[in-house]
Amino acid sequence: MDDRANDNVLDNEETLQRYIDDIGSRVRGLRAKRGMTRKDLSKHSDVSERYLAQLETGKSNITLAILWRVAEAFDIPFSALIPDLQRDQISPVLARFISSLNADQQTTALQILKRRFNDQVSTGHGIALIGLRGAGKTTLGQQLAEQTGRPFVRLSSLIEELAGMKIGAILDLGGQKKFRRIESQALQQVLDMGEPVILETGGSLVSQTETFNQLLENFFSIWVKTSPEEHLSRVMSQGDTRPMAGFDEAIEDLRLILEEREIDYSQADYVLNTSRRDIGDCTQELKRVVQPYLETGDH
């Protein structure tokens, strides 16, 4: 083999390794986004934890059959685990243009693009609070409901009602597939209520693209946000191990979940930062922003 051919082989191997790494980090990312442990994924995909660890770190030769089982356990199409090099590429012209804008202009640009490509947000259904566990969705949602007289709906309670069992049990028995189906049915019920509500969603709803899009299209959405450190201290002081029982509450895990979900959470129409602020202050801001979306059409 001459030198050039040799270089080509090396290039190809590097590209292949990047591809394998990319698949691995997709799996790891999806798992984090959904708050699943490796053990959960192993149980529902029937792929050993050890093998999953290798897959996630790009250290194994992945077979199609294994990847298929992983996709099934996440309840996503197989193709979603395969990097589409073309689709992932952002046009360099667009990237240059966006990065020439300052932070405020970028926010405006995003809103304009969202309005243009996501259609109009229909406002009759009210508002939806999204964000990671401990952000303050329940606390602020309840306060807002008290002050506005609008119903406060927790999607997780509806899910449990519909299933007749606790979320942990749904996941244990039926895996992500079952949970995501019921989550989507629960959202449908809220849409059928016919009055504006204050909806709290589970932190991992954003990992289900179809359900999340439906949420974004029908509600004025608010990302209730705080720092990983505050998430951890709040969740620990509540003694809370939700959403997925058994998930290790380590700061690194929280950081990873937040990182993986950030791009989805940031699609919300408004970001409410609750970091180092008191509840009353945040409720006031929330109320001011969402008031127009909680009014009924009859006056």
Ligand SMILES: Nc1ncnc2c1ncn2[C@@H]1O[C@H](COP(=O)(O)OP(=O)(O)O)[C@@H](O)[C@H]1O
């Ligand atoms: N500015 C704030 N806004 C909301 N909650 C706060 C704030 N500061 C501290 N907290 C505390 O953080 C916790 C938030 O928990 P919770 O409302 O259950 O979050 P989530 O529903 O998003 O999981 C509560 O214990 C609340 O008292």
Ligand SMILES: O=C(O)C1=C[C@@H](OP(=O)(O)O)[C@@H](O)[C@H](O)C1
């Ligand atoms: O990630 C999720 O799907 C869930 C998060 C939890 O919500 P909080 O974000 O209020 O803790 C709770 O609703 C439920 O266990 C499901």
Ligand SMILES: [Mg+2]
């Ligand atoms: Mg909550």
